[in-house]
Amino acid sequence: MTRACEHPDGSHxxxxxxxxxxxxxxxxxxxxxxxxxxxxxxxxxxxPERISKLVQRALERGIRPQLIRRPGRRARPQEQDLRVLVGYAVGPNPWLASGVIAGPEDLDLDALVAGVVPESCILEDEPVFLVCTHAKRNACCARIGLPLARTLAENWPDRVWETSHVGGDRYAANLVCLPHGIFYGSMSQAAAIAAANAYRSGEIILDRYRGRAGIPEPLQAVEHFARTHTGERSVGAVAVESSRSDGDVTEAIVRCGDVRFQVVVEPSVLQAPCGTACAEQITTYRLVSLDRLRPVRYATPALT
Structure with missing residues (x-):
């Protein structure tokens, strides 16, 4: 059953x-x-059975499965080889690879889990952009996502896909940038083009930036506040070096370029502007403190 919401106030x-x-x-x-x-x-x-088996194999291994299709007119599905992309969005050197397979057993998903490109795939040298348009999951994803996907595809026809549910219907339209797994939400067409251009240049735009997938939410918040404080935009320039939690409070040491910060965050619950299926109460994060750490200086031993 499709979940719909009414937004007279222009939410999303x-x-x-x-x-x-x-x-x-x-x-x-x-x-x-x-x-x-x-x-x-x-x-x-x-x-179809082949796709169901592939989805099942992925879920058994902790891999996120997504259905994708090109923006625009739908072709009638035919029995043919499957086009797949696999993404390893872990650490500072993520990658994306593509291939065409005859069946689910022809794709080595265990290799993906190990961080190795499956033999049936070749590495991609350009990023891929996913726009959630999953109408059966939430009507807003299709209503807002479809025109956004078409607009992006006009700029990058071979790099843009419509996709099934990515999480966070209340933030439609959602944009995912692979291979890093960068999430944006509540995207207008202009904001999506700006975000895609930035990512192609190795940068992040903080406006409507949801975070990087695969990272615990408190550490996504830590990264966000560190970037806001420093203005750092490079995708790989910010990294959480260590963290610990005490109840709801999370404290982390974050590196931004050559500078390190101690950042403390805690959850904060807000009432959404519209009480709908898409948005009721929103859990977000509040910055408790952010302090620059002094570099450790080691004394030079005296020569004898």
Missing amino acids: TGAVPNLASATVGARLWLLVEYDGPWPSHLESFEL
Whole structure:
């Protein structure tokens, strides 16, 4: 059943805080092209047998499965080889690879789990952009996502895909940038183009930035506040070196370029501007403190 919401006040415009909301369980990705109807939940396995088996194998290994299709007119699904993309969105050197397979057993998902490109795939040298348009999951994802996907595809026709549910319907339209797994939400067409251009240049735009997938939400918040404080935009320039939690409070040491900070955050619950299926209460994060750490200086031993 499609979840719909009524937004007379123009929600999904970025008014609701969306920081630290990227999907935590998405460090490994499997994208399967399928032009047929998408079920509301992939784990229901209401798909052709080959795709259902591939989705099941992915779920058993902790891999995030997604259905994808090109923006625009739908082609009638035919029995043919499957086009797939696999993504390893872990650490400072993520990668994305693509291939065409005859069946689910032809894709070595254990290799992906180990961080190795499966033999049936080749590395991609350009980023890929996913826009959630999953109408059976939430009507707003299709209503806002479809025109956004078409606009992005006009700029990068070979790098943009519509995709099934990515998490966070209340933040539609959602944009995912692979291979890093960078999430944006509440995207207008202009904001999506700006975010895609920035990512192609190795940068992040903090406006409507949800975080990086696969990272615990408190640490996504830590990164967000460190970037806000320093203005650091480079995708790989910010890293959490260590962290600890005491109840709801999380303290972390964060490196921004050559500078390190101690950042403390805690959750904060806000009432959304519209009480709908898409947005009721929103859990976000509040910055408690952010302090620059002095570099450790070691004394030079005296020569004898």
